[in-house]
Amino acid sequence: MxxxxxxxxxxxxxxxxxxxxxxxxxxxxxxxxxxxxxxxxxxxxxxxxxxxxxxxxxxxxxxxxxxxxxxxxxxxxxxxxxxxxxxxxxxxxxxxxxxxxxxxxxxxxxxxxLVCTPDTYAPDRSGPPTHVPGTDEEFAAVDAALSESFGGPGTASPEGVARLRRTCEGGGAVRSVRAADGSCAGGASCTAPALGTAELAGVGTRPAHRRRGVAAAVVSALTADMFARGAASVWLEFSGDDSRRVYERLGYRPLGTRLYLRLAD
The missing domain is CATH 3.40.630.30 (Gcn5-related N-acetyltransferase (GNAT))
Incomplete structure (x- = not known):
């Protein structure tokens, strides 16, 4: 080996x-x-x-x-x-x-x-404002929104809340968008930079709030957060052509492929 x-x-x-x-x-x-x-x-x-x-x-x-x-x-x-x-x-x-x-x-x-660098980054200037969670209640709201976004029960879990908090405490970041009623419409997280690059993941929007610029807003804000912390690039994966177009508008470019393998029982 x-x-x-x-x-x-x-x-x-x-x-x-x-x-x-x-x-x-x-x-x-x-x-x-x-x-x-x-x-x-x-x-x-x-x-x-x-x-x-x-x-x-x-x-x-x-x-x-x-x-x-x-x-x-x-x-x-x-x-x-x-x-x-x-x-x-x-x-x-x-x-x-x-x-x-x-x-x-x-x-x-x-x-x-897809990979974004400071040279390709095109910030989103027309989307909703984003929020940085800090309390357990705010992290729980983000976790619940992401759960619903990905087809889950739409409720927060202690493990999910702890994971989001660890991301922030470890040098990464979490961003969300608040709906008009004060609830969380969607969010995403980004790891702390490693070897000069950071992974942006878990981009999710509740079904009732889709196509309102939530994903573009949180991805744009998190990308800027990582560049401000010294990252030379930020990378992510996309789940469909619609999300790909959103990320490419922000300056993300396709540069490779990732493979997922598993061994069943």
């Missing part, structure tokens, strides 16, 4: 967007409440929350895992009664997907990722 660290390798002073996003994903996972390293991979787990989208692994850039390396990774998940799952940029570690597929993993999804 081999791997490359683009943050220290003299041969890669300016890594490609895909390599940078992959290295930053590994660094972000190292900041999770519980981190497990196996040969060629790093896994980040959330204590007390089995949600597979919050418990996953990623390969180190350039990793070439053996069958034993993949088995060790699967064991790290199985001993915690979690679904083995990975998210990564396949171009940054070309040998990983074949090794995982040979071990029985299947493709869950594949998405383009």
């Amino acid at each position: 081999t791997s490359v660290d683009p943050s220290t390798s003299p041969a890669s002073p300016s890594p490609s967007p895909g390599l940078l996003v992959q290295a930053a994903t590994a660094e972000q996972l190292r900041r999770r409440p519980r981190v497990v390293g196996t040969p060629g991979f790093v896994a980040g787990f959330q204590d007390g929350d089995p949600n597979p989208y919050l418990n996953y692994a990623t390969p180190l850039p350039g990793a070439e895992p053996s069958a034993d390396d993949v088995a060790a990774l699967v064991h790290a998940f199985r001993t915690r009664e979690l679904l083995p799952r990975l998210e990564f940029v396949p171009a940054a570690a070309p040998a990983v997907a074949p090794a995982l597929l040979a071990a029985g993993f299947t493709v869950e999804a594949e998405h383009d990722f």
